[in-house]
Amino acid sequence: MKERTKLLLIILVFLACYYVPWSHPNIRQAGLEAFMMLQEYAREHVLTCLIPAFFIAGAIAVFVSQASVLKYFGASAKKILSYSVASISGSVLAVCSCTVLPLFAGIYTRGAGIGPATAFLYSGPAINVLAIVLTSRILGWQMGLARAVGAVIFAIITGLLMAFFFRKDDAARETGRIYVPEDEDKGRTLGQDAFYMLTMVMILIFAAFARPAPGSAGLWQIIFAAKWYITAFLLIVLFIMLKSWFTKDERINWVQSTWGFTKQIFPLLGAGVLVAGFMLGRPGHSALIPEHYIQTLVGGNSLWANLFASVSGAFMYFATLTEVPILQSLIGAGMGKGPALSLLLAGPALSLPNMLVIGGVMGVKKTLTFCLIIVVLSSIAGMCYGWIADLS
Numbered sequence: 484m485k486e487r488t489k490l491l492l493i494i495l496v497f498l499a500c501y502y503v504p505w506s507h508p509n510i511r512q513a514g515l516e517a518f519m520m521l522q523e524y525a526r527e528h529v530l531t532c533l534i535p536a537f538f539i540a541g542a543i544a545v546f547v548s549q550a551s552v553l554k555y556f557g558a559s560a561k562k563i564l565s566y567s568v569a570s571i572s573g574s575v576l577a578v579c580s581c582t583v584l585p586l587f588a589g590i591y592t593r594g595a596g597i598g599p600a601t602a603f604l605y606s607g608p609a610i611n612v613l614a615i616v617l618t619s620r621i622l623g624w625q626m627g628l629a630r631a632v633g634a635v636i637f638a639i640i641t642g643l644l645m646a647f648f649f650r651k652d653d654a655a656r657e658t659g660r661i662y663v664p665e666d667e668d669k670g671r672t673l674g675q676d677a678f679y680m681l682t683m684v685m686i687l688i689f690a691a692f693a694r695p696a697p698g699s700a701g702l703w704q705i706i707f708a709a710k711w712y713i714t715a716f717l718l719i720v721l722f723i724m725l726k727s728w729f730t731k732d733e734r735i736n737w738v739q740s741t742w743g744f745t746k747q748i749f750p751l752l753g754a755g756v757l758v759a760g761f762m763l764g765r766p767g768h769s770a771l772i773p774e775h776y777i778q779t780l781v782g783g784n785s786l787w788a789n790l791f792a793s794v795s796g797a798f799m800y801f802a803t804l805t806e807v808p809i810l811q812s813l814i815g816a817g818m819g820k821g822p823a824l825s826l827l828l829a830g831p832a833l834s835l836p837n838m839l840v841i842g843g844v845m846g847v848k849k850t851l852t853f854c855l856i857i858v859v860l861s862s863i864a865g866m867c868y869g870w871i872a873d874l875s
Contacts, residue, residue: 513764517757517760524800530690531690533749535686540585544744556600569606570638587603587841587844597849598643598647599642600642601642609831618630621811622814637857682724690714692707692710747843782822784873788819789822789869790858792826796828799830806827821866
């Protein structure tokens with residue numbers, strides 16, 4: 484962190500301590516909500532979601548050759564292959580907008596093109612099979628289908644637009660990159676590396692497997708009941724692989740890389756959760772901005788309602804699957820179907836903590852462009868869906 488940035492942070496903290504009327508009931512409630520949200524995040528997401536994601540990111544940085552990354556995600560890779568893989572990645576990883584950050588940082592810093600990397604960044608939390616199924620069950624199959632189709636299309640369009648806007652930066656990154664030889668002998672087969680990565684992904688999926696909604700299919704109930712047994716078994720398999728297939732130096736490099744991503748992302752993430760909790764509160768709990776203000780602004784299907792829903796969703800933090808019951812109550816209070824889809828497409832993929840972190844990874848300009856693209860696309864999709872819903 485630059486010294487100028489540190490000085491600015493110190494000044495902002497001092498001004499907040501000096502001028503914010505902390506004795507006011509609303510401010511005190513907002514402050515309480517900020518720390519309650521941080522506690523909720525620490526209890527429900529850090530151990531089961533973030534830590535496995537950090538280790539996966541560290542493994543990508545250390546064990547996945549740069550040539551392999553560039554083959555599928557590089558700026559010069561075939562677009563059909565790279566965007567197809569990136570746009571459906573979220574159907575495998577049931578992660579939220581914050582958990583996907585270490586994975587995005589891993590592939591982007593490893594040389595992935597800005598287009599496929601941002602397509603992956605959007606698709607990770609947006610194209611979530613569990614969320615799509617829950618959306619269809621609670622909000623209707625039309626909303627579930629619109630969310631699934633919109634998310635896949637958005638991932639591709641967002642990636643293509645980012646690649647177009649920053650094509651010169653991508654070319655410079657690829658030109659100045661030191662490539663790892665493809666024939667580097669690591670003492671393992673490609674299948675062994677793939678099985679190692681798959682095991683860690685499965686640990687992330689099962690450890691973070693959310694409790695199914697009442698009345699869900701019996702398969703989801705069985706998986707949830709057995710999630711910790713499956714996770715424990717996968718951890719044993721991972722331990723055996725690490726002892727058998729990897730050298731001590733490789734294991735040390737993996738841990739050091741994981742710690743590097745943790746230091747970069749975790750502090751910004753915590754600060755972002757605090758700010759989001761202070762401004763908007765947890766779902767169902769008011770903070771500085773009362774919930775009923777938001778609800779009254781997203782009725783109908785006007786451009787303003789859809790834009791406001793997209794922007795609100797972009798700044799709010801949604802843990803995986805929590806957006807569905809929130810929207811259920813908002814729709815019951817008069818929220819239009821168009822703005823509901825706008826929030827569904829923008830909310831899970833973006834959040835204030837998310838913006839802060841990706842700004843540190845790929846810069847402020849790229850981050851603002853990425854967020855603006857998603858907000859605009861979500862607003863347009865919401866208006867179109869609302870118009871179709873009104874006709875039916």
